[in-house]
Amino acid sequence: MKFEVTILGSSSSTPIFNRNPTAQLLNVNEKFILIDCGEATQNQLLHFGLKANRIDQIFISHLHGDHYLGLVGLLSSLHLNGRTKPMDIFGPPELKEIIDLQFRHSQTFLRYPLNFNVTNPSKSSKIFENYDIVVESFPLDHRIPCTGFRFTEKQRLRKMIKEKIEELNIPTEQVQLIKKGASFTDKKGKVHLAKDLTTDADRPKAYVYCSDTICSWKYLDFIKDSDTLYHEATFLHDMLARAEETFHTTALQAAEVALKSNTRKLLIGHFSARYRELDPLLTEAKTLFPNTFLAIEGMTFEI
Amino acid sequence: MKFEVTILGSSSSTPIFNRNPTAQLLNVNEKFILIDCGEATQNQLLHFGLKANRIDQIFISHLHGDHYLGLVGLLSSLHLNGRTKPMDIFGPPELKEIIDLQFRHSQTFLRYPLNFNVTNPSKSSKIFENYDIVVESFPLDHRIPCTGFRFTEKQRLRKMIKEKIEELNIPTEQVQLIKKGASFTDKKGKVHLAKDLTTDADRPKAYVYCSDTICSWKYLDFIKDSDTLYHEATFLHDMLARAEETFHTTALQAAEVALKSNTRKLLIGHFSARYRELDPLLTEAKTLFPNTFLAIEGMTFEI
Known part of the structure; x- marks a missing residue:
């Protein structure tokens, strides 16, 4: 079955150099899942010819603007474009408050059911499953509560x-x-x-998404043995002090996490606006983990 | 003195066909004012090489997402990019609640003072003045409370x-x-x-901004004798019923407002996503008011 991720944003905090804030579109057997939704995610979907209305679940890692500010606009556009099928959202409890407040003041009454599911940033738990996959959230270590997500294919029949x-x-x-x-x-x-x-059936594959986090081994148990690991790599390792101060990770550290967690493929993203050229980040990660790729806008990776 | 407006968005409700939701940048004697701030306005500023940090006042007409969803992202980016000078915001009281809630949950403590000024959607009032201009807000007639803005140059010395x-x-x-x-x-x-x-001193010029509104003569008194009038023109006149139902204006009606209000130049925008080609809207408005222009992304108009 198809299991791939398309990158819609690779920038940390602010849009710059044609890089957008974080969002990723996961194709699981032709059903679509959005992971994080930075500002202008709907523009990115349009730009790459991806149909927003095919998305049925949205997972939001945390409430820094570069990971969710595109959500209300996307949900509004789906409403205005006539969506009727339900949308499931998974995110911090305060996200519901933010969505509700804005729809209340714009007097927007969605034509489709919006099912809000609260994530728990302090312990790992299974938060969603359908015929094809299981999704678990797990705690990351950032300045504000933040969860990663693990998308694991269901065990197939022989x-x-x-x-x-x-x-x-x-x-x-x-x-x-x-x-x-x-x-x-x-x-x-x-x-x-x-x-x-x-x-034998194909081995179930797993995609792990680690958005903003300081590099720590606390979350290693939740991410091990994935087929593809996305891990933020905001800075080069010469900025380690800054990375630690802001609860972010360096490219070298992301590679170390990839190595220790026994993934097959590493995608790095969430690049600081200080880096116009991204090759140094890739080169640095590859010194430790050769099978690393830049998770940049428009790229699609098979899990 | 320089008095001109650059269009950052021309789309109604949803971004489409490379058209962005509403935002305009007003240059008043090399001081910059933002009028409305749809999603991805900061991307548009970047795209056109306009420096967001030069903006000192932001006027928001109403709380439909296509007019303000880019605000929190823009304010965050200014903060992250080291802004220290104050920013004045003018908008509906509920906008403050929306901004505050999002900054509270992202634990963002702006490095610069954000001065929030509440607009009154039920009566016209002077809301801002500096050495160069006076800004008045006035009521428009939309589905939710909405104000237009009139920017009038101060009387100059002889x-x-x-x-x-x-x-x-x-x-x-x-x-x-x-x-x-x-x-x-x-x-x-x-x-x-x-x-x-x-x-004699130059006659003070006026720019009038009429964002979303049903066409009515209630606001005619507030907009008369402008040099440039921006008026929404969401539909062609054959969609009048739909325009009235959604409290919007047709291109022909916008031209009628221009004519009755005695403006010199009409800019039309806020085009429905149903129109891939905009020439029919321009042609329709010009039948009544020949000095009409399409207010589309990247265009700059002298007031």
């Missing part, structure tokens, strides 16, 4: 060996049962065990 | 006739006094009246 279907004349309606473990008896009365008709 | 300075050897320190009406006695003892040494 895969049918196509040749066996033909060979044994297996009816279509039996295939699902066999994938789930049922045996199959052929016309001659011979019993075939499910394990002989199928191969 | 203009000195340069030749007289040389001819009569008038000392520099006397010039200001003469402009203010003082007589001048030359070396031979002859008294010259101020009116003979000066010419």
